[in-house]
Amino acid sequence: MRHEPRADSRGILDPQRLRREVSFRRRLPAAALRPYVEHYWLVDWDLAAPFEQRVVPHPAVNVVFQRDGAGPETAEVAGVGRDLFRITLAGSGRVSGVQFRPGGFRPFWRGPVAELTGQRRPLAAGLVAGRLPCAGTDDERAATLDGLLLAWGPRAAPQTAEAMALADEIRADRSVLRVDDLAHRHATTTRRLQRLFLDHVGVGPKWVIRRYRVQEAIERAAGGPVDWAGLAADLGYADQAHLIREFAAAAGLTPSAYARRLAGSTDGG
Numbered sequence: 001m002r003h004e005p006r007a008d009s010r011g012i013l014d015p016q017r018l019r020r021e022v023s024f025r026r027r028l029p030a031a032a033l034r035p036y037v038e039h040y041w042l043v044d045w046d047l048a049a050p051f052e053q054r055v056v057p058h059p060a061v062n063v064v065f066q067r068d069g070a071g072p073e074t075a076e077v078a079g080v081g082r083d084l085f086r087i088t089l090a091g092s093g094r095v096s097g098v099q100f101r102p103g104g105f106r107p108f109w110r111g112p113v114a115e116l117t118g119q120r121r122p123l124a125a126g127l128v129a130g131r132l133p134c135a136g137t138d139d140e141r142a143a144t145l146d147g148l149l150l151a152w153g154p155r156a157a158p159q160t161a162e163a164m165a166l167a168d169e170i171r172a173d174r175s176v177l178r179v180d181d182l183a184h185r186h187a188t189t190t191r192r193l194q195r196l197f198l199d200h201v202g203v204g205p206k207w208v209i210r211r212y213r214v215q216e217a218i219e220r221a222a223g224g225p226v227d228w229a230g231l232a233a234d235l236g237y238a239d240q241a242h243l244i245r246e247f248a249a250a251a252g253l254t255p256s257a258y259a260r261r262l263a264g265s266t267d268g269g
Contacts, residue, residue, distance in 0.1 A: 004028070005039040010215045013054040013251060014262060015222060021051045022089065027138060029098075030146040035164075036104035036154060040145055042138055043095040050090040056215055056250045057081035059167065059201055059208045061105035061116060063123065065133040068093040073134050075123035079116025080202040084252045096133040096141045098149065102171075102208065103163035103200040107154035113202040127152060163200035166193070170205070171212050177236030179205045214250045217243060221255055222262060228255065 005026035009015035018024055022045040029037040038060065045051070062078040069091050106113055133144045166186070170176045182205060183190045190205075197205045213235040220226050232243040248254045253261065 008219065009222065010219045011056045011058055013056065013218065013222075013258075016262075018053055021045065021047065022053075025138060027142045029142070029149070033146065033149055035156075035161075036100055036107060037149070038099045038101045038104070040142055041095075041097045041099060042141060043097075044093075045089050046092040047090060050088050052086060052088045054252065055085045056211075056218060057083075057085050058099070058215070059102045059203055059211055061100045061109075061113060061202065063098040063100075065096045065128075066093065067095075067134040073132055075128050075133075077116060077121050077123055079113070079119045079121075082118055082203070082207075084250065094134040096145060098145055101164050102167035103160060103197075105202075106160050106163070106200040107156045108149070108152050112199045114198040117202040157200070159196055160200060163196050166196075166205070167201055167208060170208050174213075174216075174234065174236075176209060179209070182209075210246065211250070213237075214243075214246050217247055217255075218251055218258070221247075221258055225259075226255070 005028050007026075012018055022043050025042045027040040027042065028034065029040060057080065059080050061080060063075070064078055065073055065075050067073045100108075103113075105116075109116070128148065131144055131148050133141055133148065135141070136144070166182070170182070176182055179190050179193060183193050193205045197203065197208065201208065203211075217226075217231060217235060220231060228243065229240045232238075232240045235243065237243040237246070244255055247258075251258055
């Protein structure tokens with residue numbers, strides 16, 4: 001069992017600027033929730049000027065609580081986002097978020113997770129009555145999220161563990177490049193994997209493979225100069241041009257434009 005949350009910046013565009021502008025932390029949930037929840041993410045800000053953050057979404061559902069200034073907290077379930085996510089923060093505020101493991105939200109939802117994909121739905125008032133996940137210290141915020149999720153009463157579907165394990169395998173094993181190869185490795189069919197992922201993860205396995213690979217490319221680009229032809233081969237793309245097209249489609253700008261933006265951010269621009 002993990003004892004620390006993930007420390008990578010995968011999916012976050014310009015992670016260094018994010019950490020300069022806001023206070024961003026991750027916390028692990030209670031042990032009983034770790035089979036389903038990747039981590040909690042806590043953000044606090046008090047800004048002199050508006051700040052736009054962009055994220056290439058993971059194949060994961062998030063539950064998000066936000067309070068702007070002294071206003072009331074809002075709560076929503078955010079399904080897997082296919083497109084680049086943009087949010088502009090201004091003034092002061094707080095967010096307490098739950099990022100589920102891919103497939104890990106299915107025990108909390110009474111239907112196929114695909115019905116949430118690309119959507120943001122208000123969280124039912126009865127689930128959050130009397131709970132303020134944005135209030136208090138980090139420990140208090142995490143404890144409130146623990147209590148809310150445990151009270152939700154997750155019920156693991158028979159194939160939940162399988163879906164989560166397959167998604168983890170795709171993320172960790174760069175040799176997973178094709179759905180039919182993954183199906184053959186696990187003695188199943190591509191059609192069954194498609195149904196399993198749509199029900200539990202919210203998107204198909206091909207999309208998950210491509211998203212994790214392009215996220216790795218973005219993270220590598222943030223770390224310095226990249227041999228794009230070599231990286232394309234490592235990540236299973238047909239050629240460098242294919243990787244660059246997918247990078248631009250996911251991040252909203254080409255690798256060279258992204259590198260220039262990062263350089264400007266580092267210089268204070």
